[in-house]
Amino acid sequence: MARISTFDDWVGLFDMWRTEMGVDHPYIKNYHFEVKYGDLETDEVEFGAFKGRKKWERVAQIPDQRMRDALLNYIVYQGDTEFASVEQQRFLFNTAPSEYDAASLARIMTEEMRHGWQMSHLLVTYFGDSGKLEAQKLLERRAFQKNRLLGSFNGDTENWLDLFTYTQFIDRDGKFQLGMLRHSGFAPLARSMGPMLKEESYHLGTGNNGMLRIVKAGVIPLSIVQKYINKWVPTAYDLFGTDHSGSAHWAYTWGLKGRYDESENQQPADLDFMNEYARNLYIRECQGLLDRINKLVPEDRPKLFLPDLKFNRSIGDYANQPFDLQGHLLPAEQFPAYLEAHLPNAADKEMLNGLLKGREWLAERELKTGA
Numbered sequence: 001m002a003r004i005s006t007f008d009d010w011v012g013l014f015d016m017w018r019t020e021m022g023v024d025h026p027y028i029k030n031y032h033f034e035v036k037y038g039d040l041e042t043d044e045v046e047f048g049a050f051k052g053r054k055k056w057e058r059v060a061q062i063p064d065q066r067m068r069d070a071l072l073n074y075i076v077y078q079g080d081t082e083f084a085s086v087e088q089q090r091f092l093f094n095t096a097p098s099e100y101d102a103a104s105l106a107r108i109m110t111e112e113m114r115h116g117w118q119m120s121h122l123l124v125t126y127f128g129d130s131g132k133l134e135a136q137k138l139l140e141r142r143a144f145q146k147n148r149l150l151g152s153f154n155g156d157t158e159n160w161l162d163l164f165t166y167t168q169f170i171d172r173d174g175k176f177q178l179g180m181l182r183h184s185g186f187a188p189l190a191r192s193m194g195p196m197l198k199e200e201s202y203h204l205g206t207g208n209n210g211m212l213r214i215v216k217a218g219v220i221p222l223s224i225v226q227k228y229i230n231k232w233v234p235t236a237y238d239l240f241g242t243d244h245s246g247s248a249h250w251a252y253t254w255g256l257k258g259r260y261d262e263s264e265n266q267q268p269a270d271l272d273f274m275n276e277y278a279r280n281l282y283i284r285e286c287q288g289l290l291d292r293i294n295k296l297v298p299e300d301r302p303k304l305f306l307p308d309l310k311f312n313r314s315i316g317d318y319a320n321q322p323f324d325l326q327g328h329l330l331p332a333e334q335f336p337a338y339l340e341a342h343l344p345n346a347a348d349k350e351m352l353n354g355l356l357k358g359r360e361w362l363a364e365r366e367l368k369t370g371a
């Protein structure tokens with residue numbers, strides 16, 4: 001494929017990608033894609049070795065090549081997730097439970113495309129030839145070819161229980177990533193985050209609300225809902241990165257990526273546990289939401305829960321070891337059968353597909369959507 005030289009060239013590739021994905025809901029067709037920059041909370045680098053200096057407006061002002069590379073990488077990874085999620089969700093229009101839900105999905109998918117558009121705009125505008133190449137590659141990898149950059153974004157979202165679980169837990173990870181980049185010392189990236197976070201909150205709200213509606217309806221067995229939680233949440237834990245991460249340490253020291261609670265947190269950052277810190281805040285938030293959902297679970301039924309941090313991880317200290325949902329180590333030879341029993345299996349999917357054909361599985365939307 002020819003190399004792009006302008007953002008308009010990139011838009012041409014984006015249009016081709018969109019046609020290939022076949023997402024032609026009218027809401028998506030008529031959407032006007034644009035870059036949105038919000039205001040900076042402060043124009044000074046907020047933390048790390050350059051704290052108090054003016055935030056960088058151009059990449060050339062960033063004092064070190066390793067910093068520029070790390071920054072490029074963050075933008076590439078963020079952009080990759082945005083397009084990937086559209087690829088993952090593109091068939092779900094066909095099975096939308098209501099007009100309202102179809103419109104909701106269309107909004108989510110459009111906004112993810114806009115987020116990818118925004119990241120591509122940063123790459124093409126600020127990062128020279130390597131940025132242009134990376135922006136192009138964002139449209140060349142495919143979730144369904146399993147070559148997106150992060151595990152969650154190569155997973156299959158096959159049905160609406162997948163979608164609600166995914167938006168609840170994976171988009172929520174997105175909110176955390178964007179919240180950390182909001183404090184970036186690279187001003188155009190920090191400015192991109194306000195509008196993206198606003199849009200993202202609708203996605204998480206849709207997921208949380210969807211899970212509430214499912215549990216309220218009481219048609220889909222909770223044991224199956226639990227299996228979808230088991231499927232997605234460990235991939236969300238992975239999205240926070242490896243334990244004792246050197247790159248997260250440097251991203252903070254260089255002022256490129258802050259803590260999720262940077263504005264309120266007066267404590268010095270624990271540089272060897274940056275990813276763990278963010279992941280723990282995420283877990284706390286998810287636990288609070290599950291507690292609310294569990295209020296709808298009848299007294300005598302097992303409650304929904306988050307898998308232990310060790311279960312089914314692909315990166316970090318617990319990667320590729322046979323831990324069960326409670327974090328106990330199992331004999332390795334038992335693990336494949338354990339996974340088969342605790343992740344959605346063929347029989348679960350068949351049963352679920354039967355239930356999803358009706359209308360009773362999802363309560364009317366009356367609960368307010370919110371982050």
Ligand SMILES: [Fe+2]
Pocket residue numbers: 082111112115174200
């Ligand atoms: Fe997004």
Ligand SMILES: [Fe+2]
Pocket residue numbers: 112171174200203
């Ligand atoms: Fe999202």
